[in-house]
Amino acid sequence: MTHETIQEKLSEYFDGMLNEHESAEIKAHLRGCESCRLALQRWEVLSLTFSRTQGIKPSDQFVTKVMSQISELETPEEEKEAESLSIFRRWIAPLVGYGFAFALMLIAITSRQPTVTAEDILLNQIPQSAQWMYSDDSSDMENLMGM
Amino acid sequence: MEVVIEDYDVIQEVLQGNPNAYAVLVRKYEERVRRYCFMTLGNASYADDAAQEVFVKAYQSLAKFRGDASFSTWVYRIAVNHCTDMQRKAARQRTQSWDELLEKEGEKMEELFSASPQTKTKIEHADLLAQLLSHLDEKSREVLILREMNGMSYDEIAETLGISLDAVKSRLKRTRQELEIKLKHFLKVGGV
Numbered sequence: 001m002t003h004e005t006i007q008e009k010l011s012e013y014f015d016g017m018l019n020e021h022e023s024a025e026i027k028a029h030l031r032g033c034e035s036c037r038l039a040l041q042r043w044e045v046l047s048l049t050f051s052r053t054q055g056i057k058p059s060d061q062f063v064t065k066v067m068s069q070i071s072e073l074e075t076p077e078e079e080k081e082a083e084s085l086s087i088f089r090r091w092i093a094p095l096v097g098y099g100f101a102f103a104l105m106l107i108a109i110t111s112r113q114p115t116v117t118a119e120d121i122l123l124n125q126i127p128q129s130a131q132w133m134y135s136d137d138s139s140d141m142e143n144l145m146g147m
Numbered sequence: 148m149e150v151v152i153e154d155y156d157v158i159q160e161v162l163q164g165n166p167n168a169y170a171v172l173v174r175k176y177e178e179r180v181r182r183y184c185f186m187t188l189g190n191a192s193y194a195d196d197a198a199q200e201v202f203v204k205a206y207q208s209l210a211k212f213r214g215d216a217s218f219s220t221w222v223y224r225i226a227v228n229h230c231t232d233m234q235r236k237a238a239r240q241r242t243q244s245w246d247e248l249l250e251k252e253g254e255k256m257e258e259l260f261s262a263s264p265q266t267k268t269k270i271e272h273a274d275l276l277a278q279l280l281s282h283l284d285e286k287s288r289e290v291l292i293l294r295e296m297n298g299m300s301y302d303e304i305a306e307t308l309g310i311s312l313d314a315v316k317s318r319l320k321r322t323r324q325e326l327e328i329k330l331k332h333f334l335k336v337g338g339v
Binding site: 008010011012014015017038039041042043044045046047049050051052053054055056057058059060062063065066067069070071073074 | 166167169170173174177178181182185186191194195198199202203206207259260262272273274276277291294295296298301316319320323324326327330331334335336
């Protein structure tokens with residue numbers, strides 16, 4: 001094999017993918033070829049670095065997360081609906097009820113008209129100085145008499 | 148004695164109405180799928196989200212699994228396609244050029260490639276390696292991660308990526324040569 005052919009096959013040689021005959025030929029070439037030898041040594045360093053630097057460790061938490069997503073997928077639609085209905089019954093329905101009652105109270109308070117009594121109408125027709133005679137409130141009488 | 152349960156038997160159990168049995172498969176392959184996602188996407192948090200989606204997708208398609216390939220090859224194929232989609236959708240832009248990366252992380256690179264096999268793995272080394280891989284093109288990165296980090300055979304890689312054996316050989320050779328040139332300065336060998 002020529003140097004170029006060996007360069008083509010070097011990666012397969014590195015991975016142990018060549019037959020015995022090809023491997024022997026490359027081994028013989030490597031004894032006299034520094035550039036191929038260095039290439040192989042550098043790949044070895046790269047390979048060791050990759051296998052040493054995995055960065056990821058097994059994680060039970062990961063398995064749990066996947067399985068909870070799968071359990072979610074497996075929950076029948078009726079159950080999901082029943083669950084959302086139960087949330088509605090437990091929380092949303094009472095909230096809506098209270099809200100409605102509160103709104104009614106607000107409306108009642110804001111739309112309340114001031115009440116006008118017969119006494120107010122009659123007193124309006126009488127001069128202020130004489131109003132004490134018709135008033136039920138003794139403090140009014142004292143005020144009007146300047147006491 | 149440990150009882151070895153075949154993936155195929157677990158899949159049958161899941162399909163017969165026991166979804167909890169799927170946890171056996173998730174536990175068996177999660178580390179390798181998450182590692183692939185991490186090295187492809189370069190971010191541990193995105194990687195875990197992506198890996199979860201991979202397992203959920205695999206579960207949803209389990210009825211279509213015919214057993215022509217092994218479950219591991221099948222789930223890796225889903226992972227490769229999913230990560231490729233994610234990268235394309237996000238149109239992830241590299242924030243720094245190769246030269247900027249070398250300039251900024253030169254010391255860490257030295258440390259990464261000169262550490263002895265007994266050296267404890269540091270998480271920043273894994274991040275650095277992921278950054279480094281992000282500078283390879285998609286096809287080169289896929290084949291290198293599957294071979295070097297997930298330890299797949301050429302046949303398994305071909306099946307996972309849906310490419311010929313010759314394409315696997317040629318991509319691996321090209322990727323190694325590219326990295327050898329790019330990282331020559333850091334790959335100290337035989338006193339060179």
